[in-house]
Every structure is written in structure tokens, then in C-alpha cells.
Amino acid sequence: MSQVYLDGKFLPPDQARVSVFDRGFIFGDGVYEVIPVFGGRLFRLPHHLARLEASLAAIRLRNPHTAEEWKTIFTRLMAEHGTKDQSIYLQVTRGVAPRDHAFPPNITPTVFAYSQPLKYPPVEQLTQGVTAVTTADIRWQRCDIKAIALLANALLRQQAIEQGAVEAILVRDKVVTEGAASNIFVVSGDRLVTPPKGPYILPGITRDLVVEIARANKIACEEKPVGIESLRTADEVWLTSSTKEILPITRIDGHSVGAGKPGPMHARMFALYKEYKQAFVLGKVE
Ligand code: PLP
Secondary structure, three states, X not given: OOOEEEOOEEEOHHHOOOOOOEHHHHHOOEEEEEXXXXXXXXXXXXXXXXXXXXXXXXOOOOOOOOHHHHHXXXXXXXXXXXXXXXXXXXXXXXXXXXXXXXXXXXXXXXXXXXXXXXXXXXXXXXXXXXXXXXXXXXXXXXXXXXXXXXXXXXXXXXXXXXXXXXXXXXXXXXXXXXXXXXXXXXXXXXEEEEOOOOOOOOXXXXXXXXXXXXXXXXXXXXXXXEEOOHHHHOOEEEEEEOOXXXXXXXXXXXXXXXXXXXXXXXXXXXXXXXXXXHHHHOOOOO
């Protein structure tokens, strides 16, 4: 793997060292972002940096870098890979201190970032759709924070995989929240619905882009609670994330979704999304 960034230095990964007393390691006390790079450009960078700022504020950490400084770090990491599509991972933890739950005074946050080639989902997942299972959303009540503590998400994703599925659709009090690492859209006829933002979902950057594209193209799109029963009656269900983009879910808990294959609204939205992405790569949209 090419060089990584750690606390001001660019290093080969095997020379990057973090203390065992880092609060990220001990408590999962930190936040992260994943930013896709398309055609050598950082996609929706201001949106990702705004979400990072919100996550840091929520855990009461000062952002260690300005937007310009972050961009300089990412640009150097990206340069190693040429212009291929990439994904940048960054995390900020509270830093190193003797183990104690309370925040230690005056510690320096640990900042880590790296880039890797973007792995798109296999093409048959797009053409045939993927399988999902519903599971109880066992996470906490601040899922809007992009926290590095992902034990619940990892358990839920693993449970889905062991049931032969690609994603877990999380359900809290009979209402769909999101996927283990994605947001969810439900399509009925030509109308889209996605759960509203709030403490129980991560405000996905791809989710917001899909909502934006829908509105710009006069596709009805509502942000309102999605009851678990609407997964059964939906014509289409999609998951969205920066790396999986917009994937059709064609089977949930052993039942076909709609016709059991990717639907016409997915084809339309994915075409619009690809058009937007292409315009971005060509520098026609920011
Ligand atoms: N929800 C969760 C829990 C996630 O982990 C992710 C991404 O990893 C998303 C939603 C999708 O967010 P984005 O579109 O910003 O990648």
C-alpha cells in the first residue's frame, strides 16, 4: 500500500505507529469520514468536511485542520494513485492519555488518513440486485455521528453475511432506520421515500445527492418514516453509500422486492447519478 498520513507525516503504512493508549484504540473515541475520488477529484468534499465538522462538534473535539489543510493532505495521498477512482479514509481520535473515561485536558488529537483504489460493487450486484435481511437496530441514539466505534454495525453486517445477504436493513420500533453501512430508499410507483435525518441515521452524502437529483428532475421524493411493512409492498428498494453508490435490493428476508429484479426507477436514478458524476469528473459541477 502507498504512503499513509499520520499526525503531520506521510509514511509507509508499516512505519506508521499509534500508541496503545490512544483513546481511539481504548474507547473507540473518535470519528471518521470516507470520501470518494472520481477522475482524480474529491467528490462532494464540502459535504464530507461539513459532516466531519458536525461529528467532531458532537464529540466535543476541535477540528484539527482547516478545509485547505485537509485538501492538501488528501491531494498528496491521491497523487500516489494517479487519477484512478479512489476512496480516502480519515479518522480523528481524541489522542493519547492514561485510560480514564473523562476527557483528559490538553491532549492532541491523533489524525490518520490514507487512500486506496475504489472497489466498486461487482457488476452483477447492479444488474441483478442484492439480498438483504432485516435486523433489530441495536445501535445507540447518536447514529448521526460518524463514530469509529462500529462494533454494532460490524455485528449486524456479519449477521447479514452469515444469512447469505449483502446488507442488514436496520429496524427500530417497526421503522426502518438505515443499512449497517448504507442509507435506504423505498420506491412505490414513481415516488421515492427515505427515512428522515435525525439521531437514528447517518446523514449519508449519497442519500442527500439522490434526494437532490430527484428534486432537480421532478421525481417525487419524501423524507419520512418508512414502516417495516413498506419493505414488503415496495416496488423497489435501494441502498446508497459513497462506495456502493445506488444498489438495488431485490430480495429481503427471503421475499422478492417488487418484480424481484432491479426496477425502472433505479435505472432512471442511476443514469442521472452517473450523468452527475460524469459532469463532476469533467469539472462542470462542483
Ligand atoms: N449509514 C451508515 C451507517 C454508513 O456507515 C454509511 C457509509 O458508510 C452510510 C449510511 C452512507 O453514507 P455515505 O453516502 O456518506 O457514504
